[in-house]
Amino acid sequence: MHATRIPTKLGTFTxxxxxxxxxxxxxxxxxxxxxxxxxxxxxxxxxxxVARWKRQTASALKRVLExxxxxxxxxxxxxxxxxxxxxxxxxxxxxxxxxxxxYSEIARIIGQPRSARAVGGACGANPIPVLVPCHRVLAAxxxxxGFSGGLDWKRRLLAREGAIRxxxxxx
DNA sequence: ACTGGGTAAACAG
DNA sequence: CTGTTTACCCAGT
Numbered sequence: 001m002h003a004t005r006i007p008t009k010l011g012t013f014t015x016x017x018x019x020x021x022x023x024x025x026x027x028x029x030x031x032x033x034x035x036x037x038x039x040x041x042x043x044x045x046x047x048x049x050v051a052r053w054k055r056q057t058a059s060a061l062k063r064v065l066e067x068x069x070x071x072x073x074x075x076x077x078x079x080x081x082x083x084x085x086x087x088x089x090x091x092x093x094x095x096x097x098x099x100x101x102x103y104s105e106i107a108r109i110i111g112q113p114r115s116a117r118a119v120g121g122a123c124g125a126n127p128i129p130v131l132v133p134c135h136r137v138l139a140a141x142x143x144x145x146g147f148s149g150g151l152d153w154k155r156r157l158l159a160r161e162g163a164i165r166x167x168x169x170x171x
Numbered sequence: 172a173c174t175g176g177g178t179a180a181a182c183a184g
Numbered sequence: 185c186t187g188t189t190t191a192c193c194c195a196g197t
Contacts, residue, residue, distance in 0.1 A: 103193085116178085
């Protein structure tokens with residue numbers, strides 16, 4: 001596992017990689033990590049391949065934060081997900097910036113029209129937010145629904161994409 | 172605004 | 185396997 005920090009206008013994200021690809025993205029931490037030194041063992045593991053993935057991830061992340069399409073992505077390591085979760089996450093990649101789907105629409109798209117609630121669960125388990133755009137999935141009637149990284153992030157990401165005509169959620 | 176029933180997946184035990 | 189917990193949804197109050 002190799003981690004890298006990605007500074008952006010909205011804070012410093014952290015991306016984690018395995019040999020299989022990008023495995024996770026963490027939102028900026030409130031707590032200021034006294035950053036600086038990197039673990040030397042990680043440096044040894046780093047390969048040209050991973051270095052390329054890091055560049056692609058940083059570029060894609062910044063572009064999505066600007067409301068644009070991500071451009072080329074590194075391979076995504078979804079090996080920790082179940083078959084169902086991978087189907088949901090895969091469907092999320094087809095939602096363009098500025099567009100939204102509802103949980104039940106995603107359920108229908110993957111061929112399980114009664115699994116809207118389970119789709120919510122899979123979105124909550126998405127380890128690669130922003131690039132796998134679970135923030136573009138809303139509840140029925142345009143309500144905001146939930147977001148693991150906090151609803152503020154969901155609102156901010158949607159606003160950046162000009163997709164902010166949903167009713168406000170409690171809270 | 173609040174409830175209750177229906178529904179499906181993941182997880183703890 | 186059984187119970188509990190969900191980023192759900194819809195029809196009734």
